[in-house]
Amino acid sequence: MAASRSTEADVEQRRQLLLRRVIEQGEARIDALADELGVSAMTVHRDLNNLRSRRLLHKRRGTAVALTGLTMETATRFREHRQFQVKE
Numbered sequence: 001m002a003a004s005r006s007t008e009a010d011v012e013q014r015r016q017l018l019l020r021r022v023i024e025q026g027e028a029r030i031d032a033l034a035d036e037l038g039v040s041a042m043t044v045h046r047d048l049n050n051l052r053s054r055r056l057l058h059k060r061r062g063t064a065v066a067l068t069g070l071t072m073e074t075a076t077r078f079r080e081h082r083q084f085q086v087k088e
Contacts, residue, residue, distance in 0.1 A: 014039070015047045022057050022064045029063055 014037060022028045034041045048059050058065040
């Protein structure tokens with residue numbers, strides 16, 4: 001049986017969880033995030049690259065770092081993508 005592909009909503013939900021973990025911890029190791037979510041490190045890298053391009057976090061070698069003063073409630077760029085399917 002082939003592995004199922006995630007929907008856009010599933011991917012965005014995973015990204016939201018990643019961002020939440022990074023904000024809560026201030027900094028998180030990519031391998032630890034992958035283990036926690038049960039996905040590959042490459043999947044986490046792709047998700048973090050997306051979050052970085054939306055200016056929601058910094059990515060450094062092996063870690064993701066929260067932006068100073070960013071909270072889930074104030075991250076407008078984050079909220080724009082919440083409930084993606086409902087908004088469409």
